[in-house]
Amino acid sequence: MGQTVNLPTGAMQCIGGYRADPAxxxxxxxxxVQEIFGVNAHIRSVADGYAxxxxxxxxxxxxxxxxxxxxxxxxxxxxxxxxxxxxxVGFERAVAAVASAAEAIASAGKIGVVGxxxxxxxxxxxxxxxxxxxxxxxxxxxxxxxxxxxKAPLMFHFGERDPIIPAEARDKHRELQPQAxxxxxxxxxxxxxxxxxxxxxxxxxxxxxxxxxxxxxxVAGGR
Numbered sequence: 394m395g396q397t398v399n400l401p402t403g404a405m406q407c408i409g410g411y412r413a414d415p416a417x418x419x420x421x422x423x424x425x426v427q428e429i430f431g432v433n434a435h436i437r438s439v440a441d442g443y444a445x446x447x448x449x450x451x452x453x454x455x456x457x458x459x460x461x462x463x464x465x466x467x468x469x470x471x472x473x474x475x476x477x478x479x480x481x482v483g484f485e486r487a488v489a490a491v492a493s494a495a496e497a498i499a500s501a502g503k504i505g506v507v508g509x510x511x512x513x514x515x516x517x518x519x520x521x522x523x524x525x526x527x528x529x530x531x532x533x534x535x536x537x538x539x540x541x542x543x544k545a546p547l548m549f550h551f552g553e554r555d556p557i558i559p560a561e562a563r564d565k566h567r568e569l570q571p572q573a574x575x576x577x578x579x580x581x582x583x584x585x586x587x588x589x590x591x592x593x594x595x596x597x598x599x600x601x602x603x604x605x606x607x608x609x610x611x612v613a614g615g616r
Contacts (some may be wrong), residue, residue, distance in 0.1 A: 395441055395452035398524060400453055401484075402493045408599055411437050413444035420447040420613035422501035422526075424494045426487075426508030426515045428586070429475030431456055431463035439509075446605055446611070449501035453494040455487050455515070467589050479511050487515040492523055495607050505612040507604060508532065509585060520545050526611040528604045533557040539569040546611045547573040550600045552580040552591070576603060 395413035400526045402408060419565050423443045443450035456463040459481045465471035479487075495504040504613050505526040508516030513532025520527040521541035528548045529535065534554075547570060551563050567575055578596035583589040585597045 396558075398451065398497070400451075400459075400497050401556055403489055406458065408490060408493075409452070409454040410451050410497075411438075411440055412449070412451045412498070413440045414449050415444050415447045415580065417447070419449045419501040421501065421608070422449040422451070422495070423608065423612070424491050424498075424504065424506045424519075425450055425453045426453040426463060426491060426519075427455060428510040428583075429454060429479050430465040430471055431465065431475070431478075431494030434551035435586050436509075436569040439507075442601075445505075446608075448608070449498045449564050451494045453490040454477045455482055455490045455512075458482050458486050458490070467586075475511075484518055484573060486506070487512075488518050488522055491519045491525075495525060496524070505608050507608075508605070510583065514538070516570040517547075518569045520547050524533060524608070525614055528607055529556060530600070531582055532553055533562075533582070536562050536565055539565060543570060543572060546607070547608050548604065549573055549575045550585075550604075551575070552582055552584045552593075552596070553577050554580060555582040557582050574603075574607070 397409045398412045398536045401448035424438045440450040499608040506519045507528040509530045513529040514534040516527045530550045580593035580596040581591035583591045
């Protein structure tokens, strides 16, 4: 279903990505924003899922700004290396990559963004800075940016037992983004990823159901 693509960026540098297209006419486009583990098998499968739901999905390989072809495992070594790469790329270039990916699939119609973990925070910033409808899965680094005003519909998914995003952080989201839809699940961090120890199938299924309804309304329904 998917293929590797090249995405030009405003930095005069091409980055890679993974694109999956629906079988029929697209209902819109979804930019899928990676975790700190790169555009690995899990992120490609996520993009494939949105394509099956009728959207053109593209996952920009954001780490290509500093190192190409990064695919990391979910072990301690992968976490350490992923954190270093994320810090080196920075949020400005990550948001620019989302903008480039959205432009690359603009012919699909209206564009939304979904992101996970580090990519969740990138996704939130894609709302406040690019005005794209966004769904944020456990974006643990978003709190310092919550003063930024949302410019499009916004949804957050959190795990109740997530040590990275405690109750106080979730409360801060409610306080500073009161218009957003916020959902909390009986799960830990990374509950959507079936390659991680914290994967929780019922929570992942419910979050996806809500996410697809969100995109049905704000992407497919907003054409």
